[in-house]
Amino acid sequence: MNCSHYHNLIYLKAELSEQDLLSLQQHLATCTSCAQLDAEVHLFQETINRIASQEIKPRNAAALTSSIMEAVHAQKSGTTIQRQVKVWIQENLLRYSLAALSLIQIVFFSLEFQNRRDPVAEQYSSSSNSVVILDSDMIHINPAERKQHTSGFADCKSPLIERRAYLECLKSKYSSTLL
Amino acid sequence: MDKDLEQALINQSANGDAIAFRRLVEDTQNFALSIAYKFLNNMTDAEDIVQEAYVRVWKNLHRYDPDFRFKTWLGKIITNLCLDTKKSSYRKMNIRAVDAATSRRVSDANETGKHLEHEELKEIIHQLAASLSEKQRTVFILRDLQQLEPEEVCRIVSMSEGNLKSNLYYARLKMKSLLEQYYSEKKRF
Numbered sequence: 001m002n003c004s005h006y007h008n009l010i011y012l013k014a015e016l017s018e019q020d021l022l023s024l025q026q027h028l029a030t031c032t033s034c035a036q037l038d039a040e041v042h043l044f045q046e047t048i049n050r051i052a053s054q055e056i057k058p059r060n061a062a063a064l065t066s067s068i069m070e071a072v073h074a075q076k077s078g079t080t081i082q083r084q085v086k087v088w089i090q091e092n093l094l095r096y097s098l099a100a101l102s103l104i105q106i107v108f109f110s111l112e113f114q115n116r117r118d119p120v121a122e123q124y125s126s127s128s129n130s131v132v133i134l135d136s137d138m139i140h141i142n143p144a145e146r147k148q149h150t151s152g153f154a155d156c157k158s159p160l161i162e163r164r165a166y167l168e169c170l171k172s173k174y175s176s177t178l179l
Numbered sequence: 180m181d182k183d184l185e186q187a188l189i190n191q192s193a194n195g196d197a198i199a200f201r202r203l204v205e206d207t208q209n210f211a212l213s214i215a216y217k218f219l220n221n222m223t224d225a226e227d228i229v230q231e232a233y234v235r236v237w238k239n240l241h242r243y244d245p246d247f248r249f250k251t252w253l254g255k256i257i258t259n260l261c262l263d264t265k266k267s268s269y270r271k272m273n274i275r276a277v278d279a280a281t282s283r284r285v286s287d288a289n290e291t292g293k294h295l296e297h298e299e300l301k302e303i304i305h306q307l308a309a310s311l312s313e314k315q316r317t318v319f320i321l322r323d324l325q326q327l328e329p330e331e332v333c334r335i336v337s338m339s340e341g342n343l344k345s346n347l348y349y350a351r352l353k354m355k356s357l358l359e360q361y362y363s364e365k366k367r368f
Contacts, residue, residue: 011351012344015329044355045323051301052324056213061205064212064226068204068233069197075234 003027003034010038014045180206185249193240203249204233210250211257217324218261220305228264232256247334254327255335258317307357315350318343323351 009016009024016024028035058064156169180188185206191199211232215225235256243252304324308316314336321332322343333343 008348011348015344015347040359041351041355044351044358047300047358048304048323048354049326050297051304052326054297054301055209056216057209058212058226059222061208064208064229065201065204067226068208068230069201071230071234072200072237073197075237 003031006031006034007037010034010041013038013041186245189240189243189245189249192237193243200237207250207253208233211253214254214257214321214325215261217305217320218258220302228257228260232260235260248331251331251334254321254325254331258321258335262313262317303358303361304354307354307361310357311350311353314338314346315353318346319350319354322347 006024006027009020013021013024028038156166156173185203188199188203192203208229211229212225215228215232216222219225219228232253236253243249247255308319308324311319317336318332318338321327321335322329327335329340329343332338333340336343338346
């Protein structure tokens with residue numbers, strides 16, 4: 001191998017595997033320029049190690065710990081509220097969603113029912129099918145007769161009778177009265 | 180700290196035990212401060228970063244991976260915070276680094292022949308490190324200035340071993356060159 005390969009190894013001496021370190025040492029024993037570089041890098045590393053060995057301590061360790069714990073406590077109370085909100089949402093989300101859904105359904109069906117048109121009423125609301133009892137038709141009949149004619153209408157008023165049947169009954173009674 | 184005790188404290192802290200968390204802080208704050216200071220070279224800024232880092236740790240304790248050492252995880256948070264918050268400052272420092280080193284040469288001219296004081300050397304190293312790329316500076320600080328194991332550095336910066344060695348090689352090469360340049364300039368004065 002050439003010297004440039006060993007130059008890399010010289011800079012990474014502390015990170016080398018045993019095999020690479022052995023190979024480097026063997027080369028350094030035979031190559032003056034690489035040995036010179038090795039000495040320079042060694043000096044550089046010593047300088048760096050002097051800086052690294054200096055212990056960094058806080059100006060006031062207890063004060064630093066206290067300020068850290070204060071910051072954590074401030075965070076903790078904020079987090080507690082956030083957690084409570086989150087838990088409340090998780091626990092009640094399904095319940096309130098179902099309630100809201102039910103309410104929406106009730107409102108929807110109410111509106112739908114209001115707008116719904118009765119097919120029977122619709123049929124009889126048109127003039128061709130409606131039974132129109134005109135006062136002018138009845139006015140020439142004396143009260144006794146009128147009572148007799150109209151009393152028959154009461155037969156059609158049974159609550160058991162269906163609305164369509166009731167209207168048919170009423171129509172037939174009225175027609176017979178006029179005839 | 181014993182690994183089992185550390186894990187127990189982490190579990191208790193994750194369940195909201197502030198006393199357990201305080202013990203973790205007391206045990207690791209010097210380590211955290213040391214990394215932050217080596218990145219920022221300013222004690223006040225470093226303490227602010229450490230405080231912010233522990234708040235993040237507290238918030239994310241439930242996400243802690245026991246495969247990581249707690250200090251490695253803490254180191255990762257500190258490193259990310261330092262890189263995030265100081266990106267712009269580093270750019271400015273990068274521009275100023277050479278100027279500052281030059282002005283120091285002039286001011287130190289009268290001290291030619293004396294050894295650099297420890298604090299001055301530290302200052303110079305930090306200023307010169309500012310001219311490295313972000314990855315090179317990060318691995319240089321964590322591996323050389325903080326003296327973490329290569330595996331730990333790889334985990335902190337999420338880097339392969341090969342990538343770490345490559346960045347470390349270029350960082351050392353450049354730092355050695357800058358230091359030599361600094362010393363030769365100083366001798367000239």
